[in-house]
Amino acid sequence: MNAAFPTPGADETQRLLSPEELEAALRDIGARRYHNLHPFHRLLHDGKLSKDQVRAWALNRYYYQAMIPVKDAALLARLPDAALRRVWRQRIVDHDGDHEGDGGIERWLKLAEGVGFARDYVLSTKGILSATRFSVDAYVHFVSERSLLEAIASSLTEMFSPTIISERVAGMLKNYDFITKETLAYFDKRLTQAPRDADFALDYVKRHATTPELQRAAMGALTFKCNVLWTQLDALYFAYVAPGMIPPDAWQPGEGLVQDAAPASAPGGVKLVAADVPRLPRGVRMRFDQARDKHVLLAPERTFDLDDNAVAVLQLVDGQRSVTQIAEQLAQTYAADARVIEADILVMLNDLAEKRVLER
Numbered sequence: 614m615n616a617a618f619p620t621p622g623a624d625e626t627q628r629l630l631s632p633e634e635l636e637a638a639l640r641d642i643g644a645r646r647y648h649n650l651h652p653f654h655r656l657l658h659d660g661k662l663s664k665d666q667v668r669a670w671a672l673n674r675y676y677y678q679a680m681i682p683v684k685d686a687a688l689l690a691r692l693p694d695a696a697l698r699r700v701w702r703q704r705i706v707d708h709d710g711d712h713e714g715d716g717g718i719e720r721w722l723k724l725a726e727g728v729g730f731a732r733d734y735v736l737s738t739k740g741i742l743s744a745t746r747f748s749v750d751a752y753v754h755f756v757s758e759r760s761l762l763e764a765i766a767s768s769l770t771e772m773f774s775p776t777i778i779s780e781r782v783a784g785m786l787k788n789y790d791f792i793t794k795e796t797l798a799y800f801d802k803r804l805t806q807a808p809r810d811a812d813f814a815l816d817y818v819k820r821h822a823t824t825p826e827l828q829r830a831a832m833g834a835l836t837f838k839c840n841v842l843w844t845q846l847d848a849l850y851f852a853y854v855a856p857g858m859i860p861p862d863a864w865q866p867g868e869g870l871v872q873d874a875a876p877a878s879a880p881g882g883v884k885l886v887a888a889d890v891p892r893l894p895r896g897v898r899m900r901f902d903q904a905r906d907k908h909v910l911l912a913p914e915r916t917f918d919l920d921d922n923a924v925a926v927l928q929l930v931d932g933q934r935s936v937t938q939i940a941e942q943l944a945q946t947y948a949a950d951a952r953v954i955e956a957d958i959l960v961m962l963n964d965l966a967e968k969r970v971l972e973r
């Protein structure tokens with residue numbers, strides 16, 4: 614933990630920045646590295662994830678929420694004066710609550726229960742990805758071991774969270790029928806707590822980062838923290854979107870849910886991952902409907918209209934190509950990023966699989 618963390622945008626001349634310049638440099642780090650830019654969050658907000666993928670996000674993020682007060686207690690223990698401790702301890706109260714059933718952790722549990730999880734399963738943290746645990750634990754260690762200035766500066770990602778929270782809540786409510794306002798109640802309080810906390814931390818950093826070295830250390834700490842958040846989404850994307858490689862012991866769709874939670878895929882339906890070779894089941898075929906001037910998918914007693922994207926994908930579904938190979942082919946045809954296409958078509962193919970007009 615002693616190696617200097619790379620500090621981005623370090624001024625060539627290494628001159629002392631004014632407090633306003635320092636703030637601008639910190640905001641610039643967020644503009645380039647905050648997790649609102651991660652493809653997983655874009656898919657989450659745009660309604661492009663399956664219910665199981667949203668579940669994976671809620672489950673893993675619980676560990677972050679649960680460890681935040683542990684991190685803040687570590688920081689609190691290092692604060693030398695009562696006035697600072699009085700302010701910082703509010704963060705612990707916000708997350709732990711004042712009594713049983715109160716506080717942010719409890720509200721996150723409600724969110725996880727809202728998407729179908731059994732409370733005890735979430736509390737056990739059994740199914741979370743190792744990478745989630747590693748990055749969250751790295752944050753706690755960082756705050757315990759680095760200078761107080763770096764510890765406080767690492768919380769400055771909260772300067773950027775109100776924007777992403779508004780975007781997330783609006784997007785999820787609009788795009789997922791299984792998400793309600795009550796499920797997302799966690800975020801209501803964050804909209805006032807985060808700016809209050811960030812204002813205090815920013816003021817502290819601007820007043821205490823009084824040399825070029827200290828200013829670079831503060832920027833390095835914020836960069837580190839952006840990476841803590843980014844890495845968690847990388848791990849979710851890799852395990853549950855593409856290539857869909859869920860590590861041993863991590864949560865598998867279907868596990869840890871309350872008994873009566875509807876399975877995300879139709880009973881007997883498949884969950885396709887990138888390596889799977891999709892095909893149309895017997896009796897299902899794509900046809901061009903002359904009368905309606907569009908392609909449709911014909912299944913026994915059902916017909917599905919297809920948009921141009923679905924047609925382009927289904928033309929390549931031949932029982933030979935894997936999802937990855939289909940994405941690569943489309944990426945060549947449309948000169949686009951194969952990984953982005955792969956994530957998009959996995960969502961689409963799983964939707965068809967849930968309707969039982971696609972199998973692997």
Ligand SMILES: O=C(O)c1cc(C(=O)O)c2c(n1)C(=O)C(=O)c1cc(C(=O)O)[nH]c1-2
Binds near residue numbers: 681770773803842
């Ligand atoms: O929803 C989000 O995107 C988001 C981001 C962050 C953040 O930027 O660190 C926090 C939170 N939420 C949050 O809910 C929270 O309690 C929190 C505490 C902290 C921190 O570093 O002390 N960050 C965040």
